[in-house]
Amino acid sequence: MWALQDARLPDGARADIVVDGELVTGVGPGAADGVADRVDASGKLVLPAFIDGHVHLDKVLIRDELREHDGTLAGAIEAIHERKRRYTVDDVRARASAMIADSVRLGTTRLRSHVDVDTIGGLTPLEGVMAAAADCADIADVRTTAFPQEGLLRDRGAYELMEAALEAGADVVGGMPHWELDEASQRQHVRLCFDLAERFNRDIDMHVDETDDGGVRTLEMVADEALERGYVGRVCAGHVCSLAAADHDYAERVIEKCRRAEISIAANPVTNLVLQGRGDRGLIRRGTTRIGEFRAAGVNVLFGQDCVKDGFYPFGRGSMLEVALISAHAAHLTNRSDLDFVLRAISDGPAQAMRLTDYGLRPGARADFQLLPVLTWSEALRLQPLPEKVWFRGRLVAENSVRSVMYRR
Ligand SMILES: [Zn+2]
Incomplete structure (x- = not known):
């Protein structure tokens, strides 16, 4: 079990995302409490992985x-x-x-x-x-x-x-x-x-x-x-x-x-x-x-x-x-x-x-998501940044870490 801590959801709310195996098991403020293995999102935007x-x-x-x-x-x-x-x-x-x-x-x-x-x-x-x-x-x-x-x-x-x-x-x-x-x-x-x-x-x-x-x-x-x-x-x-x-x-x-x-x-x-x-x-x-x-x-x-x-x-x-x-x-x-x-x-x-029933940033969904170096979806769209990290089935599968830049509005 691990958690992405202090991420920003597409609606602007701050939340932790807890992952157990391939699945998201918790989303919300404080959800990472008690989880030892954490990745700090520093308030950056998390999105479900695209399709x-x-x-x-x-x-x-x-x-x-x-x-x-x-x-x-x-x-x-x-x-x-x-x-x-x-x-x-x-x-x-x-x-x-x-x-x-x-x-x-x-x-x-x-x-x-x-x-x-x-x-x-x-x-x-x-x-x-x-x-x-x-x-x-x-x-x-x-x-x-x-x-x-x-x-x-x-x-x-x-x-x-x-x-x-x-x-x-x-x-x-x-x-x-x-x-x-x-x-x-x-x-x-x-x-x-x-x-x-x-x-x-x-x-x-x-x-x-x-x-x-x-x-x-x-x-x-x-x-x-x-x-x-x-x-x-x-x-x-x-x-x-x-x-x-x-x-x-x-x-x-x-x-x-x-x-x-x-x-x-x-x-x-x-x-x-x-x-x-x-x-x-x-x-x-x-x-x-x-x-x-x-x-x-x-x-x-x-x-x-x-x-x-x-x-x-x-x-x-x-x-x-x-x-x-x-x-x-x-x-x-x-x-x-x-x-x-x-x-x-x-x-x-x-x-x-595609009639997927396991998609999204919610408990029960497959843990496919990405962390972007921006605060909002509109900034992601405008600036077209590389995702810093991409997870698939709960595992880190891509990292674009030339430099972790936080774009601000
Ligand atoms: Zn075609």
Whole structure:
């Protein structure tokens, strides 16, 4: 048993955090009394370790080996094909492991990674990411989503590979219905994903409507399917870019359906800001979904890193603080309650989407948390400091101790 003494919680209250084994057993002033083994937090901010609920670990860090392309989603997908054919398990494993370690160093201990499952790479990306997850199991929790990046109907054989991926232990069923060639195929793609999810008893996390075209409406297909099959609270929809370009009547109707189906929305402004609107002149669409409207309707929203130095996005470093800051800019999130919402979108939001029951700074939760050299969350967001210490399952797994600087307001 040990305790973090005199930390500052996100709400500003001072508290001790007591840890026994992998769990938090006490949070509050004086909770450390009688605990011999103590770490002094000196009033600095403690946060639960962040969660990256939407990332693609199989593709990270391949950017330098790709040919140049037009910067669009389609351009990136095609540019990656050649590299994907050359993937080996060890190659994916090494890149994914490096990214997981970077994420941990920057305060993230849980990640849910989409992993391409298609006839180009076969199951190699999944095997590589699962091997990296096993290699890094002592510092982070990594879950996988089997993701048919090239489509389920237009890529013949992908469905059988999806079955094999789930049999091999992929945690979640992915999808990308808008990538199919017509509306009937999109609808069929959605049905097939739900069929797989029901058969293997998995949650669903799809790439939905990652396009500027407001006429593309697979989010409603996903919501209808979830409601029809009673898959309530088990579906996450990522990107959802076209909703921003759709008419308001449709948006209001489908947001209400998402609320009823308890669908989580993984907004990924970091990538979509550079990917979408490439064909626009003047007022350029930026691909950020209706974050404010989802929030107002009570829909769970999370922010993901999505991409790190891959064909879609040349930047990224596994920093959820950076993701939060960029997303705050993209979605006009500046006042106090907005900033609380931003923190939620990289902590409790993804925890809810992943249906984690052991997350947070509370007794009974897993002891995954971080100490930051600032006094408040808004200062953490503004200054983007490295966490001084990161704990995973109650063990210290990262320390950034160049110098312990206390930033003051
Ligand atoms: Zn994505």
